[in-house]
Amino acid sequence: MNRSLCAILATITLDAAGIGLTLPIIPSLLRDVGHTGDLGWRFGAFLSLYALMQFIASPLLGMLSDRFGRRPVLLASLAGAAIDYLFMAFAPTLALLFLGRAIAGATAANMAVASAYITDITPDSQRARRFGQLSACFGLGFIAGPVLGGTLGDIWVRAPFIAAAVLNGINLVVTFLVLKESRTPGIAEGERPSLNPLAPLRWALTFPALLPLLGAYVILGFIGEIAGTIWVLYGEDRFGWDTVTIGISLAGFGVFHALAQAFLVGPIAERYGARRALVVGIGADTLAYVLIALATQGWMAFMLLPLFCLGGLGGPAMQSLLTARVSADHQGRLQGVLASMTSLASIFGPLLISSLYFASRAQVPGLVWLVGAALYLVCLPLLLAASRSQPGMTA
Template sequence: MLPVVFIALVLDLLAFTMILPLLPSLLDYYGNQDQDGLYSLLHSAVHGFRQLVGAPDTPRWNSVLFGGLIGSMFSFLQFLASPLMGAMSDVYGRRPVVLLSTIGVGISYVIWAVSHNFSLFVLSRIIGGISKGNVSISTAIVADISPPEKRGRGMAVIGIAFSVGFIIGPMIGAGFSVMNRNSVGFNSAPALFAIFLLSVDLLYIYCFLKETLPSERRMKSLGSGVKAAWPLISPLSLFKFEAVQNVPLQDLRRMQRVGGVYFLYLFFYSGLEFTLTFLTHNRFNYDSMKQGKMFFFIGIIMVIIQGGFVRRLKSGREISFSMKAMLTLIPAFLLVAFAQREIILYAGLSLFAFASAVVVPCLTTHISSYGTVEQKGAVLGIFRSLGALARALGPAAACTLYWSVGAEACYSIGAVCLFIPLFLLYRAGVKTE
C-alpha cells in the first residue's frame, strides 16, 4: 500500500500546489472586476493590517498579504476538519474517508473553474479546506500497515511525496501563468487541469487503495470514539488530546507535549517561510522567478534528506533526531536574518531545508506510536490539526514582527524562541535511543 499512498498523495499535491504561483494574478483579476461585498470586506481588513504593521502600500505586498489571508483561512479550516476526518476513518475505515476527501477537493476545483467572481473563488477554497483530510488519513494508513520499527520509513515516503508535489506543482502553475501572460480575462485552464489530476487520483484510489483498518478493529461509532464533537474542534481540547480515550496517563502527557512542540515549531517555521519573500525581494531584488528557483532548491534538498537519512533512521531515534534538526534551524534563522550575500542566504536556506525534511516526519512517526489501533486516525488527525492551526497563525505573527522591527530582529527573535519547543521536547521524557 505504501507506493499506492505515495502516488495518490503526489497527484493530490500537484493539483493543490499549482495554484500557489497563480494566486497573485487571480487576486489582481478579482480586484479589477466589479468588486463584490466579500472582496471589499477582506480588502479593508488587509488594508487595516498593512497600516497597523507599517508594510508599504504597493501592489506586490498587498497581493502577498491578501494571499496570506486566503492561505491562513485554508489552514484554519484544515485545523477544524483534520481531527474530524481522522476520527471518521477510525469508525468507517480509511478508504471511504479518503475517497470522500478527494471528492470534496475535486468539487472545490470545479467551483474554482467557474469562479468568475471572488465569492465563488473563496467558496472553492472553503470547500477545499474542509475536505483536505487525506494527508492525515494517509499517515494513519502508514501507521496501520507498518510495524513500529519501519514506521519512520513510511512517514519519510509521505514527506517525499510532499517535497515532490511542492517542487513540481508550482512549476506547472508557473507554466500556466506564462501561457496566460498576454491573455485578458479569467483563465480556467489551471483549474481544469487540477480537475483532471484529481479525477485520475480518485480513479487510482478507487482501483488500488485497499482498506487497511479491518471492521473488527474499528471504533463502534463516532460517539464511542470521541463522545462528542467538541473535543475535536476546541483548540484547548485538541492540545490536551481529549478525544483519545483510555490511554495511559503517561502516554497522554507525552502526546500533549509532543503536540505542543509540533505547534510551536510550525508556528515559527511558517512565519519564516511566509516572510522570506519579503526579505529576498527587498534585499536581493528577487522577482517571482528567482523566488521560485529558491524554493526549488529547498525542495530538492528535502527530497535528498528524506530519501536518504530519514528513511534509514532507526526506530526510537525520532525525538533525538528532531531535536538536532530543530537546532540547525536556529543558525538558519540567523544566517537568513543577516545575509548580505546570496551565498550566505543559501547557506541558511540549506539548514532550513534540512529541518524542513526531518522534523515533521520524525514527530509524526513518534506520535503515531500512541493510542490503540482503532485510535490512530484520531491521534494523527488531531496532530495534523495542531499544525494547521500553527500555519494559520504563524504568518500573521511573523509578518507583524517583520514590518514592525525589521528582518534582522524578526528572525533573531524567532531563533531565540525555537529554544522553547526544544526545551519542551527535551522535557517530554521520551526515550530517544
C-alpha cells in the same frame, strides 16, 4: 516498498500537485472574478479560509477514518476535491469562489488520513522514514504544481483549476483501483462517535503523556512558518534578489527538502532513534536560522539551504514519537489533531511573523530568524518532560 505504500505516496504527490497548480493564479483569478485591480483584504482572506477549513476538517476526517476506514474517507475526499475544483473553475462571483475555497480546504485535509494510513501499515521503528517519504512526495508535487499552474494560467486564468480537477480525478481512480483498506473499521470500546470537529482536540488534551510532545509540535509548526512567510521578502530586502533568483532559491529548497526527507530521515531515525533525529533537526534548524540572520550576501543564503532542509528531520521524527503514544484505534484521530494544529499555525503564524518582520526590518532585518531560533529553546523542557513520561500508549 509494497503496492499500498506506493499508492498512498502517489496519492499525496498528485494531491499536492493539484493544490500547487492553483497557487500562482489566485491573485489574477480574484481580480478577474471581482472585477477589480485592488485585492485588498480578499487575498489574505482567501488564503486564510483554506487553512481555517483544514483546521476544522482535519480532526473530523481523521476520526471518521478510524470509524469507517481510511480508504472510503480518502475516496470521498478526492471525489469532493475533483468536483470542487471544477466548481471554482467556473465560479462567476467572489462569493461562490470563496465557497469553493472553503470546500477545497476541507477536502485537502486528507493528509491526516494518509498519515494515519502510513501509521497502520508501518512498524514503529520505520515510521519516521515513511513520514519523511510522505513529506518528500508532497514537496515534489508542490514543486511541479506551481510551475504547471503558472504556465496554464498564462493561457487562461481558470485553466489551472480544470487541470487540478483532472489530477484529482486521476488520483481518485488510482486510489480506487490500487489502495486497500489498512485497518478494520470501528470505534474503541466504550466510545460514542461524535461529529464535533473539536472533540479530537479535547480528546488529545486529556492525556498528560501527549501534552509535552503536542506543545513541542505546535512550536515547531510555528517556527516552520517563518521561512515560508518572509523568505521572499528577506531575499528582496537583504540581498537585493530579483524574481528569477527567488525562484531559483525556492526550487533549490524544494529539491534539498525532498532529498533530505526521502533519504536522510529514515536512516538517521532508525540508526539513532526518533528522539535523537528530532534533536539533530532542531539543532540544524537553529543554526540555519542564526546564520541566515547574520548573512550579508545572497550566496550565503544559498549555501545554507542544505542546513535548512536537514532541519526538516524534526517533523517526521516528532510525528513518529507521537504515534508511539497512541493505540491503533486512534491513529486517525491523532493525525487529524496534528494536521489541525499545523493548519492553526498556518492561520496565525504568517500574521504574527509578517507583523514582527515589518516592524523590525529597518533596525534589525534578521530579528525574526533569531526569534525562531530562540523559540527552539522552549522545546527543550517540553522534550525533557516527554522523555520522563511513560513511553507506552495512552489510548
